[in-house]
Amino acid sequence: MALDLTPSQALGLWHAVSVGQVMVDGRDLTLRQMAILLEIYLVPPPHTVRGLAAKLGVTKPVITRALDTMGAMGLVDRIRDDKDKRNVVIRRTVGGALYLEKFGDLIIQLGRNLGR
Amino acid sequence: MALDLTPSQALGLWHAVSVGQVMVDGRDLTLRQMAILLEIYLVPPPHTVRGLAAKLGVTKPVITRALDTMGAMGLVDRIRDDKDKRNVVIRRTVGGALYLEKFGDLIIQLGRNLGR
């Protein structure tokens, strides 16, 4: 599972993917938003505002705002927790899964083309 | 030079690096800014506002603003071109090189730890 990257590969990959994503997709997520989105989709649920804030070392309003924005983009959804109605449970969406699937494909494709 | 990544590795790496960078560094560059910064540091000079705009498929003010911001952060510098004084030549800085070096190290380190 481990990946051994050279410095040139590491930054080269990030470069190619960043440029590619900027050109192909109008949405300009911040690094924070991307981190939140990936956390939601790659780490087993449940996800809460407080939990995400703690995991990323940011304040709660940062999470709320990111969920507002990405919710409007259709990338995530949230509902009140019925067990403890203070909590909000963040849920994945088809749109978000599709977005990350395409993003992952871009990484794989550009990784393969590195140095060309 | 080519990198063959599985979907899990691709998104997992992006996830780990995004989260790690958010936690470790207060600066929250947008994907566009990151693409500009990496373009400046990984592609041979000279770089101009117009050239970067064309390369990334964005308008010129986007580049100007990004250079303003990243210039204030000490990540890039710019000077007028003496040959053609309409042009601005974007230059690398010690701060920017250091920033990307640390960022590259993060990618390498987290790539090695993938799946752990």
Add this chain to the structure above:
DNA sequence: CGAGAATGAAACGGTAGCGTAACGATCTTG
């Protein structure tokens, strides 16, 4: 020269992000 093209920056109105602080709703606990 003088007219037009080209370059990067600035102006403008609007949107979205920030950190801090305050808030209502809900749960917990003595």
Add this chain to the structure above:
DNA sequence: CAAGATCGTTACGCTACCGTTTCATTCTCG
């Protein structure tokens, strides 16, 4: 059942980014 803790959101003032348009400067070329 009241007092306090906890959760997510909202409010506030501010900064930064957006796209579009306009501008001053500089070069090119007839």
